[in-house]
Amino acid sequence: MGSALETLCGQAFGAKQLDMLGVYMQRSWVILTATSICLLPIYVFATPVLLFFHQDPQIAFLAGKFSLYMIPQLFAYVLNFPLQKFLQAQSKVMAMAAVSAVALLLHLLLSWLLIAQLNLGLVGAAISLNVAWWFVVLGQFAYIAMGHCPGAWNGFSWGAFRDLAAFSRLSIASAVMMCVEYWFYMFLIVLAGNLKNAQVAVAAISICMNLYGWEIMVFVGFNAAISVRISNELGARRPRAAKFSILVVIVSSLFFGILFFSLVLFLRDVYGIPFTNSPEVVHAITDLALVFACTLLLSSIQPVLTGVAIGAGWQTLVAYVNLGCYYLVGIPAGYILSFYFDLGVKGMWSGMLIGVGLQTLVLIGITVGTNWDKEAKEAQSRIRKWGSSVN
Template identity: 45%
Template sequence: MGSKNVGDELEESLLENENEDGNETLKWRVWREMKLMWKIAFPSMLARVTSFGVLVVTQSFLGHVTELDLAAFALVQTLFLRFINGIILGMSSATETLCGQAYGAKQYHMMGIYLQRSWIVNIITATITFPIFIFSTPILRGLGEQEDISVAAGKISAWTIPYLYYFVFSFTIQMYLQAQLKNMVVGLLSASSFVLHVVLSWIFVYKLDWGVPGALGALNIASWASVIGQFVYIFGGWCPKTWRGFTTAALCDMWPVVKLSVSSGLMLCLELWYNSILVLLAGYMKDATTAISAFSICLNISAWEFMICLGFLGAACVRVSNELGRGNAKAAKFAIKVIMTTSIIMGVFFWIMCLVFGRKISYLFTDDEKVADAVSDLSVLLAFSILLNSVYPVLSGVAVGAGLQGTVAIVNIVCYYIIGIPLGVVLAYVVNLQVKGLWIGMLCGVVAQTTTLSIITWRTDWDLQVLKASERLNRWFLKPSDELN
């Protein structure tokens, strides 16, 4: 397969150039690593930017309907969808760790089994969280949100239930294909669904005047269209080495997968819920509708750019897990350096863009001058959030590739919930900095997390991680003849 040859070329080129001039060898290695990194990162960026883009487009269409719908969707998206997104994306990162290391170790048939195990775990998880979308209005009332926003959010929440189960398959399939360098199909399908969503939203909202049902109906149709395309790709025979059909072997050894999934879920949940809690706190301010709208617009801009950084997270995870699976600790460390440098360069570019166009961006989401003023007031803080986005996702990807999710979860608890949120509350309500205070607290938490993860990555014994990866894969390995079909 083409994807296998790219990985093999990297390894062969390193061996061929081992005895050449040091500078030339370094240039050759950097070029090879960059080539392999972008083969993973670009499709991942395309998929994540466009899949998140459907939410941004939905918010944009609703924002031009009424400010109340904009604020209500902001609550549903940042509290409920992000809550579930954090759980399922986090638990799906176990697939990323296992499939990446299995591919590096050439245990190809195990990847399909890991994928099926993740589907089982995630479907059960999504079903357990299902009632949140049914009882969203009373939940928001109980949290003290305004009555009109709570009622509007309840109507919107019911329409997002199909999107809940879209998460189950979208995340796991992307990580399964990404681990074997076949995620370009995911990027293309996601980009196509984004275009479909824009067209359907325009027809349903503007032409047919269906309002909220039209915008969210377009969201569900476009999102599921991409997942159906991914099923066709896998089941249609384009993954012959890693997909051998459904098997009851997926039901075996579930507990170790559940434990890794839970630690993975906790790691990313704590990160994604961080922003959700801050949006909830914004709802307690004097002008709650404006505060929530402005804060969520800034978070969406940051999150959309963050989707690009998640491409580097995916590249870091795949490269580290592949090399650990192969038993090559030096190649894993070299990959981390190349990916981190590239991500920081892109982060600086977007940091500058945000400083220049901070206020103008708000008019993509709203015509309300009060909201635009509030967004403009946050633009400098938004720019520095975007700059930090270029660093800590790569470090998180390294942790996922090595299976260190539990360690990162502890770091997130301390940095976000002991440092970031309490500081944000003090600055917002005691010092009276309002939304700006919340954002400063958020930034402090991210800085603490980034610093801590940098130290952990620097001090990690990668030769030891190679041994741990080998032990994990050997413990869960099933020979093809042992599968219970």
């Protein structure tokens, strides 16, 4: 839901209407807080929910226990995502990087102390994560409050409570677009819990997802960069600059995609070893190497195209694309390959690859066929509409 700010803040910044940014951020805080309260039952009842989906009881119990400890992180997200989009729209990325770097060091230190030295296990991991995330929130807000975003932050405003219904609609469209995509990957882990030898299957997919999460952060950086650039250029009525930015970012991101693709194939027999001492799991991860490498290659392009969509305000359209590609094609394909062709984890991940590939092709077609002069005019119309609700 916070990605709605990438469109609104980015286009407002491009149009030099800085005073709108702070109010947008506060509106997002209000909406996200209400949403997080609605999400609390999922955290509280995680174990029975997982058991309902026929997950391994031991996995379900531990996941449910951990989710309770992670409730403070949920509310850290409420503040963090709007803060991120607010700063990204103004290209204040070095400040964000500095705060995140300190938070990472703090997280590593606390994890070593609480988990390795004090043997607190899940409780120690949860404390470390919660402290690190709240440090990020407080650090970013302190940077803003100290006056480093002049004109964009003018203190708290009652304007944050105006026009919440219309603001919610754009936030929900953004949430559907993002959640349909992220839940696709999580749904695969749930399905893996129903495979033969479920603990090995879940472990293998979880380790690959962990690696994917590390590597995708590079591409998420390109996603944020192109989202900011597209929204800024459209807000400033420079459609040709927007089109050129897409080409530059895709080429840059594709370079890293090819690099990660090559590394996974080169290290296919060993890249799972640091995560587990189980030979069965390592073998399952090795068997996933080709489809995992292809996923990383495709994921170098797909986040860039998603960033273009966010910057241009296409959230509703891309939500439908994601729903069709992932849930009507990707998950059924993964299910058929895993259970009917007995390909197990490899079949599950192949289904994900099919869904991502189809989504990438559709987004390429949409981007190539877009009239960017028209998009610049629509951005101006959006700025006038939302700007009048701020004043």
